[in-house]
Amino acid sequence: MKSMLAGAPWLLAHKSMLEINKPKKFSMYGSDYVLWKDTTGKINALPNACPHMGAMLSEGWCEQKNDNSSVVVCPFHALEFDSEGCTILPGSNKKTIPQLQPLELIIQGDFIWSYGGQEPKAKIPEILNKIAAEYDFIGYTADTSVETDLLPMLLNMHDYNHQNGTHRPLFRITEVNFGNFIDNGHESHAFYDMPTAPTTVAEKIKKPELFLIAKEIKAHLENHFPSLVIFHGETAIGKVAQCHLFVPESETRTRTYVLMFGKPKHPVFKIFSKSILNFAKVVVEQDTEILLKIYSNTPQKIKLNNEVGMDWVRRNFETWPEIAEPNFSK
Ligand code: FES
Numbered sequence: 001m002k003s004m005l006a007g008a009p010w011l012l013a014h015k016s017m018l019e020i021n022k023p024k025k026f027s028m029y030g031s032d033y034v035l036w037k038d039t040t041g042k043i044n045a046l047p048n049a050c051p052h053m054g055a056m057l058s059e060g061w062c063e064q065k066n067d068n069s070s071v072v073v074c075p076f077h078a079l080e081f082d083s084e085g086c087t088i089l090p091g092s093n094k095k096t097i098p099q100l101q102p103l104e105l106i107i108q109g110d111f112i113w114s115y116g117g118q119e120p121k122a123k124i125p126e127i128l129n130k131i132a133a134e135y136d137f138i139g140y141t142a143d144t145s146v147e148t149d150l151l152p153m154l155l156n157m158h159d160y161n162h163q164n165g166t167h168r169p170l171f172r173i174t175e176v177n178f179g180n181f182i183d184n185g186h187e188s189h190a191f192y193d194m195p196t197a198p199t200t201v202a203e204k205i206k207k208p209e210l211f212l213i214a215k216e217i218k219a220h221l222e223n224h225f226p227s228l229v230i231f232h233g234e235t236a237i238g239k240v241a242q243c244h245l246f247v248p249e250s251e252t253r254t255r256t257y258v259l260m261f262g263k264p265k266h267p268v269f270k271i272f273s274k275s276i277l278n279f280a281k282v283v284v285e286q287d288t289e290i291l292l293k294i295y296s297n298t299p300q301k302i303k304l305n306n307e308v309g310m311d312w313v314r315r316n317f318e319t320w321p322e323i324a325e326p327n328f329s330k
């Protein structure tokens with residue numbers, strides 16, 4: 001469990017990721033759950049294995065009741081389970097006692113958090129509520145389950161040197177000029193600039209996203225260990241808060257996805273919102289690709305400059321759930 005940081009809060013989903021009355025499977029800490037949202041916006045979560053003969057409830061459907069609540073119906077023999085995990089057996093007209101134990105969720109606005117049934121050891125970061133209040137929600141993208149442990153996934157996200165390798169084809173980043181790093185224990189901030197290679201107008205017309213890329217990308221990464229990294233970006237037409245989320249699905253599988261928020265300064269920002277989302281999607285695809293091509297137990301014999309973000313991740317992993325004395329600010 002140590003490799004999955006038991007006791008951390010994980011953002012399972014944004015409410016927009018669930019369609020009304022459509023069951024969806026989520027995995028956490030090696031267990032599968034079915035989540036569904038009723039017409040009132042209430043989110044329900046039960047273990048995904050039907051207590052009759054184990055069919056996946058997420059493959060079933062929902063049925064709406066008179067009070068607008070809904071139940072999930074098993075695709076095998078059509079038993080219905082309510083939010084408490086109770087069912088009504090055929091030939092009976094009485095509800096059973098709970099047959100499934102609901103997964104505890106903490107709902108904050110549109111954010112669906114969970115400790116995966118573990119005892120909480122860390123607080124839910126408040127920053128997403130602030131961003132949701134200040135920015136417009138653009139959408140979610142790149143919901144991906146990657147065959148990797150949590151640690152390599154987080155290391156990749158806090159590796160300020162991989163832009164010129166992993167992401168070079170997208171951003172045409174020529175170098176990373178590291179600014180400073182602020183270590184506040186489980187929260188940290190990294191500031192760096194990335195000059196990009198020039199593109200011709202012809203190239204830009206072919207790939208309009210290139211218009212979005214500044215000569216120099218100014219990055220501020222706001223990190224909330226372990227579940228959240230926010231890329232704050234500023235362009236001439238508006239600000240974005242690109243939120244990367246992580247969920248340990250099992251010891252060897254980690255899910256990641258992006259929630260994108262924007263604060264338009266210019267009306268064309270709206271036109272570009274699809275491109276902004278697509279950008280993030282490509283970023284995650286490139287990260288996923290490299291994660292699948294790493295011999296992760298290779299001893300690290302070379303250390304580059306500016307690996308402070310990764311040092312921060314490793315330290316927090318080792319001391320979890322204790323918050324170590326901050327010692328990486330520079
Ligand atoms: S397996 Fe679900 S009702 Fe039989």
Ligand SMILES: [Fe+2]
Binds near residue numbers: 156157162166283
């Ligand atoms: Fe990356």
